Amino acid sequence: MLFNASATHRSSRLLRRAICGAGLLALIESVWISPLRGAEEIAADRPNATAESAADDPPASKLDAKFADGWRKEVALTDPNGGDKTPHCVAWVDDGWLVVERRDTAGEVEWQIVLAQVGEEDEPPTIEPNPAVPGGLRLTYRDGRFFIRDDWGHLRCLRQKKTADMPWPALEIPPDEVHPSGMVLGGGNKLGEKEGRLYGRRNGGWQFVARGWEGELAEYVLRMYCLEVGAFRLGSRSDRGGVTYTVGEQLHSVQSSTLSDDGELFVAARMHEWLVNLHRDQLKKLLDNRKKIVGAAPPAIFAAKWLNGDAVPLDDLKGKPALVYFAGDYSKRVADQLSAIDDLFGKYRDRGLEVAAVIAADDEELYAAICEKRGWRFPLAVDHSGGPGSWGGPAAQRFSVTDTPCYFLIGRDGKIAVGLYQERVPLGSYKRPPPLPDDAEIQNLLGVGDQ
Numbered sequence: 001m002l003f004n005a006s007a008t009h010r011s012s013r014l015l016r017r018a019i020c021g022a023g024l025l026a027l028i029e030s031v032w033i034s035p036l037r038g039a040e041e042i043a044a045d046r047p048n049a050t051a052e053s054a055a056d057d058p059p060a061s062k063l064d065a066k067f068a069d070g071w072r073k074e075v076a077l078t079d080p081n082g083g084d085k086t087p088h089c090v091a092w093v094d095d096g097w098l099v100v101e102r103r104d105t106a107g108e109v110e111w112q113i114v115l116a117q118v119g120e121e122d123e124p125p126t127i128e129p130n131p132a133v134p135g136g137l138r139l140t141y142r143d144g145r146f147f148i149r150d151d152w153g154h155l156r157c158l159r160q161k162k163t164a165d166m167p168w169p170a171l172e173i174p175p176d177e178v179h180p181s182g183m184v185l186g187g188g189n190k191l192g193e194k195e196g197r198l199y200g201r202r203n204g205g206w207q208f209v210a211r212g213w214e215g216e217l218a219e220y221v222l223r224m225y226c227l228e229v230g231a232f233r234l235g236s237r238s239d240r241g242g243v244t245y246t247v248g249e250q251l252h253s254v255q256s257s258t259l260s261d262d263g264e265l266f267v268a269a270r271m272h273e274w275l276v277n278l279h280r281d282q283l284k285k286l287l288d289n290r291k292k293i294v295g296a297a298p299p300a301i302f303a304a305k306w307l308n309g310d311a312v313p314l315d316d317l318k319g320k321p322a323l324v325y326f327a328g329d330y331s332k333r334v335a336d337q338l339s340a341i342d343d344l345f346g347k348y349r350d351r352g353l354e355v356a357a358v359i360a361a362d363d364e365e366l367y368a369a370i371c372e373k374r375g376w377r378f379p380l381a382v383d384h385s386g387g388p389g390s391w392g393g394p395a396a397q398r399f400s401v402t403d404t405p406c407y408f409l410i411g412r413d414g415k416i417a418v419g420l421y422q423e424r425v426p427l428g429s430y431k432r433p434p435p436l437p438d439d440a441e442i443q444n445l446l447g448v449g450d451q
Helices: 039-044 051-056 273-293 332-351 361-374 394-398 439-446
Strands: 072-076 088-094 097-103 109-117 126-129 137-141 146-151 154-158 187-192 196-203 206-213 217-226 234-239 242-247 257-261 265-269 305-307 322-326 354-360 380-383 406-410 416-420
Touching: 072 126, 088 137, 097 137, 109 137, 109 146, 109 154, 206 257, 217 257, 217 265, 273 416, 305 361, 322 332, 332 354, 332 361, 332 439, 354 361, 361 380, 380 394, 406 439
Parallel strands: 322 354, 354 380
Antiparallel strands: 072 088, 088 097, 097 109, 109 217, 126 137, 137 146, 146 154, 154 265, 187 196, 196 206, 206 217, 234 242, 242 257, 257 265, 305 380, 322 406, 406 416
């Protein structure tokens, strides 16, 4: 495991004077981060939880156990994946603090939070599943002064504000993974003397974030984003004692994970286990479709419009070898590749080579201008937009394209001979265009030697 989940493994403590400085924030609905999908849509295809699920909770601490160090309570939640495995919420008291964690169906920690100091007259927190949301969690402490709400990957928490000179149980921040190149993939951002540090870690296939002070002492640790879902970008900023953190980039139904935190209230949209499983299913289907494309007749391109020439009838290309290039988001590097493709077209079009490039509708004006400036001779198909920054148009879907640039070579028999997709981005790497087809590959496609 990445974390020590019992007091036995938390021997490291900071010996500093305790200062209780909790404040109560008004929960403003505008800071709520919109769900990954609409609640109505998700509720329609997910099993309903019932209030009876709380009755199946495992036994907690003894009834006469004092709410102090050694107190512990575990609550089983409904499986957000609709199966029979149960995620769990566990709360315990350690060094006079209430600590709460959530584990997924595999037993891996999703988050840990040092919530608040425990007073002698305090009652234990109320912990229960949310009967309206599969996997949902409700925790309330001190009559609502502090709380945790965790539903569908959206986590809200109001906890006691901590300062650099108060001790609390030390949560273990996952260690940095090191890329084979030797590059360290995690790190910390200093927020200020009163805000401490924000730590980012990439470990075990997940992106973690933690907030703490010197010595990597964490008051919470969150599992935010699954790196296998796609490429990622990482950023954070501090503003008047608060912090905004984002990780990931949009890929189909998967959006960036975000965290807003002012030291007491934080609101996080994080990637949930069921969403990762959904992506795995989508990825398997995508790879299966890609295997079927090579060796088959190319799908037709129903473009919104064609620039710089007539439509290329890809579904009727027998006898005419062709190169189809999905250009993706505009950049100078991609434009340079298109110019190199134009050179190939100029060299081999008299021998029967057809060339077409597919561009996103959002970049139509940019490509139209650069096409005129550079004098490209091949046509460009404008794919219907799938939304800003995404490839969801019908042409991309028919070719099973999710990452660009990529290209396809169609032989004289009218079937796809080569489908070179953009490879998935390795951990710690940057997206680079695939190599262009070279002269030997084009000549092999044409079935003639260099002339």
